[in-house]
Amino acid sequence: MSSLSLKDVCKSYGSVEVLRDINLEIDQGELIVFVGPSGCGKSTLLRMIAGLETITGGTLEIDHERMNDVPPAQRGIAMVFQTYALYPHMTVRDNMAFGMKIAKKSRSEIDAAIANAARILQLEPYLDRLPKALSGGQRQRVAIGRAIVRNPKVFLFDEPLSNLDAALRVATRIEIAQLKESMPESTMVYVTHDQVEAMTLASRIVVLHGGNIEQVGAPLDLYERPANTFVAQFIGSPAMNLLDAKITAAGETTSVQMPDGGRATVPIASQGSDAGSSVRLGVRPEDLTITESDEFLVSADVDIVEALGETTVLYFMSKNGEAALIAKLPGIHKIAKGTNIRLTAAPEKLHLFDDKGTSFFYR
């Protein structure tokens, strides 16, 4: 059952097109995360769902009702802002009660809703404080409480953790995950540029880039089967290595050859017409292993070694000084800078992308 659906939604500011033909179905109870680099239109899309920005094309439906022209307060949504957006002159209680007071709800109803939200978020001791007397994490909880009190069909979060310090961010992220668990019926849309938040919270991730949806899928699906080079490099840290290669044999499995002598046979199907075409071979840094055999992917001199104990990260620079390849090996390896090393990876861990950047899985 779809509780929120976007059909060909567009947004332009004057002649500047910010979002193009966004199509997305969100089921009830999902926690959808919009992720993407800064400026890709995540906030804009969220604010269009909230009704804070006009929708310049397409249809937005919530519970199968067209919402394009419904005022924000009647869409059945609640939003949590990055800057908390608490009313500074009101106590925590009044902050949470404001919406219900505007809607002329009865005193007992308001008190019950606030008591419930305060219990869920452990805000009871702070109800009569002003926001300025709270810490950042507590303020964000009040902002979430204000959303809960509205009992919305859809919760919208716009980078709710990015104003918190690192430790608090982790704690609040776990709180949000628990909150979602305690409200399995509610739908949440969560915007972030942080892939860790996206991977840990999402039931499905929507990767946005330059106003388009690049891929929609469960977090591990995106990790294991990225649809294109953008998603491949955006999800995962360090980013996936992309090596230029040429197809030497097409068929059930595809054999590729790298310019510097590396080769691989990838269990991904390709057509006969692909033979000889240039592709990009993708391999995640953590999938690379050291090998002695002649069946290697890369053979190069190590430029930088970062020994973290838990892992050892090797950097291989290209001629222009960028990190051309990164390998992340588990455990401790005593490798000196400048050593020539051969790396390989299990064939099923390899990815192939055509010259347009699309994965061979999705062709």
Place this chain on the structure above:
Amino acid sequence: MNPALQGVITIIVGVGGCIGYFYLSNQFLDKVLFPARGKHIGRNINRANMIRPWLFLFPAIFALALYLGYPVIETLRLSFTDRSLDGAFVGFDNYAQMASEPKFWEAMRNNMLWLIIVPAMSTAFGLLAAQLTDRIAWGNVAKSFIFMPMAISFVGASVIFKLIYDTRPANQDQIGVLNAIWLMFEGGPGSYLFLRLLPAGIVICFALLMAYVLYLALKPLFRREAGAGGSWWSVPLRLFAGFVAAWMIWLSAKSVFSVLAAEFAYGSPQTWLTLPFWNSFFLMVVLIWIQTGFAMVILSAALRGIPEETIEAAILDGANPFQIFFRIKVPQIMGTIVVVWTTITLVVLKVFDIVFAMTNGQWETQVLANYMYDKLFRANDWGVGSASAIVIMVLVLPILVWNVYNARKEMS
């Protein structure tokens, strides 16, 4: 000598004198008094740095003491002496004499009226203008027009409004705008609407506003809100505010009937500035016209400082524009509103030029500052004149202290 040349010389002497003073005094401190060499170099540098701030403050402190501190003390002394007894000390005689003069009480009463109406109206109009001009494309042009009166001197503004209030004999064309409008009323339904119902409505609105103020002032006394700690003086202050509000309600309730029943002389031009009681309001309009620009500029900056997200959150909470304005925006800029209000209050308490230029305190428009001028420079009675000056200062002082207190709180 050519006055322009004199001006240039004054500037050179003034600025050069300042630079010379700061340079030479610091040189003296560092080279002669506490030289940064020899046995006690560390101690000398520390001492020089302790004295240095006072070198910079000295000119300001000296000028303030000479031109503000000394006059205050001298005025206080003069207010206890009598001119006809060769300046003998007469205690509170001058104050007693002043208190027995009806003109003094007229000035007091008028000042109180000014004090309530001008800051309230200026702030309200300023806030309205700030909010509305922010929402339209040509808002900045409108703002400059509203701000322009600030650039006109009080006397200049008085001359403009004297023309607006001007009266010509009945058989001539009226050049005063107000009389021209007045002559359009002839006693029909339009006159009833604009001259009876509308003023009565305004008075009733004012009474309701005061009732709300009363409620706001007294509410926390009955329902102690935890967390929002109040100072010890907040209780008497709230009681006083409540009392003033109740008094205002009583006054407006009384005047509603007189407004509705008033008799008007339709068709004959009025000499507005000689109508007792009303003429004070015609004078106030001048100051409101000037101060609205000031209030608008400050409040507009404050409105822009409100975080956009709080307004968006209120939109999502379902608040309409009025609720957003009164329950989200205004409370957030309350500190600034108070500062604007008290700043205008200070201007009002000292108001002199407008009254002096337009009525000179005749026809029951006297105010304290003009009363003081009358006594001091026309009657040459320095005793009573100084006494009234002291009265003005005593009235201004608490508001000034409060204003500074609020302004500092706003800044931190």
